[in-house]
Amino acid sequence: MSKSNMLSKSGKIWLGKLVAFAKFHLIIAILLPLLGSILLIFQLWILSNILNSVFIDHVNRDYLIYPISLFAFLVIMRATIAYVQELYAIKASETIKANIRKILYENLFANGHMWTRSQVSGAIASSIVEQVELLDGYFRKYLPISVSAAIIPISFSILIFYFDKIIGMILFISVPLIPLFMALIGYGAERASSKYLDSFSWLSGFFADRLRGLMTLKLYGCEERELDSVIKASNDLKDRTLSVLRIAFLSSAVLEFFSAMGVACIAVYVGLTFLNFIHIGKDQINLQLGLFFLLIAPEVYNPLRQMALYYHDRASAHAAVNKIEELFNGLPDLDGSMTDDIKIHKKTINEFTIDTSILISARNLEIKDFNSNKNIVNKLSFNILRFDHIALTGVSGIGKTSLLESMVRLRPYDGQIIFEGYDLINLDENILRKKTFLASQRPYIFQDSVLENIKIAKPEASRTEILEAVRLSLVSDFIENLPNGLDTILGKEGVGISRGQIQRVSLARLFLRNPDFILLDEPTAHLDQDTEKRLFKNIIDFSQNKTLVLITHSPFIYKKMPIIWHLDDGKINNSL
The missing domain is CATH 3.40.50.300 (P-loop containing nucleotide triphosphate hydrolases)
Incomplete structure (x- = not known):
């Protein structure tokens, strides 16, 4: 790993190039949530219309069969979209991980057995198995939701601003605060993930080495001392694991705070306006419009909430790439899997x-x-x-x-x-x-x-x-x-x-x-x-x-x- 805990520019480029292994599946996994968000707007508008018709207009229920059926259809459609999106995201992630492991294996053979002798076997196994697995959450969860988090909140805020400028301004002010604080927390998350992977790789090699030399340790009466060393290393891994979890919970708490404050401000404004305690703008908010605002406000923050939930997957992926780069003295070439100086010219x-x-x-x-x-x-x-x-x-x-x-x-x-x-x-x-x-x-x-x-x-x-x-x-x-x-x-x-x-x-x-x-x-x-x-x-x-x-x-x-x-x-x- 580089001396800095943050992912280097070359590491970010390498991580971005991995998308090419499952480009089609990732595009589908990214576009489907955007389609689902469009259907969500219609779903919430129909729901607010149904409630307004029942409680304000006292419409006969026979006239509500069509909107209720349409509402149910949209719910089913969004559930289907979410299911298909998850399948494509899983397929993309598994394809990328399989290709990375293949490339890393090729580099092991290219580097030769003398290179592998100089490495800790546990670190190599951890790199190919555990650290590659840490990329799963990045491609399966974080990457698709990060695109949605960049598009949906802004799009919904513009839509709401068209209906009511006050609520739109509340969203425009509160929404950018969430990624700002997440970025600040992100540095600590990457550093904690890097320390966790350091500890995990070292413990893997340490434990495997002690197992191979168990007879020697027994003959010299060193088993108790080495047992204490294993316990100490395990406790260190436990502490670093908890550090990663603390940061993950902290990032979620920060987002929940700002999203809850934003929704609360909108709810207070809608309630006071509906009761005619305050009157800003030309038209008073009716029940349908007020319900629509209250229903869609949490959905504005929802992609950001999900991104915060998976933000530690991004930090873990960055730390894993750093570890791979450190172990192999550079990131493997994704085009030919081996750099030009170690490629073997083929002869028949x-x-x-x-x-x-x-x-x-x-x-x-x-x-x-x-x-x-x-x-x-x-x-x-x-x-x-x-x-x-x-x-x-x-x-x-x-x-x-x-x-x-x-x-x-x-x-x-x-x-x-x-x-x-x-x-x-x-x-x-x-x-x-x-x-x-x-x-x-x-x-x-x-x-x-x-x-x-x-x-x-x-x-x-x-x-x-x-x-x-x-x-x-x-x-x-x-x-x-x-x-x-x-x-x-x-x-x-x-x-x-x-x-x-x-x-x-x-x-x-x-x-x-x-x-x-x-x-x-x-x-x-x-x-x-x-x-x-x-x-x-x-x-x-x-x-x-x-x-x-x-x-x-x-x-x-x-x-x-x-x-x-x-x-x-x-x-x-x-x-x-």
Whole structure:
């Protein structure tokens, strides 16, 4: 978020551009209340005429059937208009929110996993789910009623001024005071909403982090201290929530005060004029005209009352946009969802028919540490030929994993990487993922069955293909011991199986995917010696006619690989 609590000019423009996602539905949602207000004038005039006919003219009720029927028809029409308006407003809001979430997801992928690692997961989830949801009230309620509040009070005041200048003047004086005081309150509302979202985002990340580290907290006896921290943060969120509610009630109270005063002044003036205690103007007000004034006066203020009711939705929307802008270091581009500097130029699969013995080539490659911004790989150049099998070694933290991640565009880098004759930066994402596979040292396991965790690599895979991948990865060694075999549901991050078993599930994805370029980060870590040998044999057999780069600290694997690269001080020492 910007340092100011108020929405920036760019934020207001961005919020305005969101209307384009549901322009038609929003236009209908805005125009229908205006149509309803026109019908309201006729409805109130007919009602005042009916009452005047009954109590003053003593008209027979048989003559009132038509005006009463017309009055009932107008009531039904206005109720129908209100219902349809609500449907269109909901549709507009849901369409806009769906598009925003899609754009934010695209930006998450565009920014890459290194960016997401540096963010609090709770803040990202809060931004995409909770803060986008805060825009609902703005588009569904505030925006349609704000247009009505700008048009209806002025239009009604001009109409009443035509009949009676005194009542018209009362309205012209009292109506502008309401938005004036609402604007003053609005600054406090945005600031309170911003603080609320700060607290909510922080608490989301804090709570999720403590849940993940619950075992560590328990082992070190810190659970009571952290519980107190959670309680303190929850109370802070409660206080900020109440601050938002206080301002919402205050804005409503201010409006109710001025609208009540305006209606009261009109009622006193109409009553005294009707009783002939005061006489200003040419004609005396009759019962029909007096009733019409009294009935329409509250309706002049009604759009403003509704706008005040939903004014906190505007403040919440502004605060949410500020939070999105802060999290993503700028608001996402709504035209292409990603800014020009991170858009990927699309290429077709036919362009990958160039015959070359070099699969991947790096020139002056530099990779920076994400935290310190220092080079961990410096001016590195190398070639990887097709069907090479390379073991990449080096001390921990030297940059081996970073190098592998850069070769599949999962980590930002300077310099140039050429993949099959094309700049890696410009490769189509789908083509790159189809041709490459990276098995990380800490693979992520979803809270789903073992089968679905493997099948994610190839959703359309047959049962036979999956079983073959299970066999090659040695998942078959332990799957029969699980309660429901492949259908056993695992907990988040693989709770229910060991680290070595998680690694084998990850390699099952490799065997199912069948890529051309394989990158493995410590694939046999956490395995016993016998399992390591069997799994490594399957990897080598599977990698025939494929290119393999493998990070390892295992002496057994180190000795079996035909090409060994030793990464030291950002440079590669090649040994055969």
